[in-house]
Amino acid sequence: MINMKNNLAAVDMPGRTNAEMMERRENAVARGVGAIHPIFAERAENSTVWDVEGREYIDFSGGIAVLNTGHMHPEIKKAVTQQLDAFSHTCFMVLAYEGYVELCERLNNLVPGDFPKKTALFTSGSEAVENAVKVARAHTGRTGVIAFTSGYHGRTMATLALTGKVSPYSAGMGIMSGDVFRAEYPCELHGTSEDDAIQSIERIFKNDAEPTDIAAILLEPVQGEGGFYVASPTFMQRLRSLCDQHGIVLIADEVQTGAGRTGTFLPWNKWVYQRTSLLSPNPLLADFLYRESQAKLRLWTPSQPAD
Numbered sequence: 001m002i003n004m005k006n007n008l009a010a011v012d013m014p015g016r017t018n019a020e021m022m023e024r025r026e027n028a029v030a031r032g033v034g035a036i037h038p039i040f041a042e043r044a045e046n047s048t049v050w051d052v053e054g055r056e057y058i059d060f061s062g063g064i065a066v067l068n069t070g071h072m073h074p075e076i077k078k079a080v081t082q083q084l085d086a087f088s089h090t091c092f093m094v095l096a097y098e099g100y101v102e103l104c105e106r107l108n109n110l111v112p113g114d115f116p117k118k119t120a121l122f123t124s125g126s127e128a129v130e131n132a133v134k135v136a137r138a139h140t141g142r143t144g145v146i147a148f149t150s151g152y153h154g155r156t157m158a159t160l161a162l163t164g165k166v167s168p169y170s171a172g173m174g175i176m177s178g179d180v181f182r183a184e185y186p187c188e189l190h191g192t193s194e195d196d197a198i199q200s201i202e203r204i205f206k207n208d209a210e211p212t213d214i215a216a217i218l219l220e221p222v223q224g225e226g227g228f229y230v231a232s233p234t235f236m237q238r239l240r241s242l243c244d245q246h247g248i249v250l251i252a253d254e255v256q257t258g259a260g261r262t263g264t265f266l267p268w269n270k271w272v273y274q275r276t277s278l279l280s281p282n283p284l285l286a287d288f289l290y291r292e293s294q295a296k297l298r299l300w301t302p303s304q305p306a307d
């Protein structure tokens, strides 16, 4: 049996300057995990971070846009501590517990729309996106997915195929698999109007795949990695209508924009739901992060086939 305690103790622990820590990082961490800032956090509180040399910073990155409560929020610390005093991990599918169900109930109540909702929790945004696509495929019996230029959906193989940006995410890795078709994201700044974007979908229907081959249209209602571009409510409604017309599942990836970051919990889906038939499948995903517990929770309200 491996003696973990002895193994960990065997690691040499040299200096504590940022430069020394960067050197250790370079020696120990695979280079696929990029390094944006050459500093190492020592502790943090709300929006302030201190590095290992005692310097103070304002944290504008917030765990890359998911640390909505700030660092070490007392309520979250309390909840995490209570949980760790009770039990750590069971695998909900094997041994259920009330907290999971209660969180799903509370999230369901926050999601707009006058129809029954259900939630599944995943450990990462990529996993949530992949599962939404899986449900769309099972529900429609189709395999195609339309995603958008500059969209970002994660770093797993399937989500890289959905991500509309080669560098730095999939450069050097070859063509990503999957029946993914790329539509233009509306962005006036780069000369793409809403009409252009809808026409690019129509072109896919004409040139690449029939609507009956498309399981889902997936987009970030507000693009994050792509440059903080916003799809207007009218564009979201036009997509909703297009999806209703062709029996396509509309998936809103709100991993970066959900959980109150735009002022209300999930504003973009509200716009879509307001004029959507309740019979249409409307998978929705969002996320938030309990930074203190290092556990990412993603929510997802699926359509009927996930019952």
Ligand SMILES: Cc1ncc(COP(=O)(O)O)c(C=O)c1O
Pocket (backbone or CB within 6 Å): 064, 123, 124, 125, 126, 127, 129, 152, 153, 154, 155, 220, 224, 225, 253, 254, 255, 256, 296
């Ligand atoms: C819009 C969006 N979707 C999906 C993901 C992937 O989430 P994760 O890194 O937790 O897999 C991200 C991550 O930043 C994201 O911004």
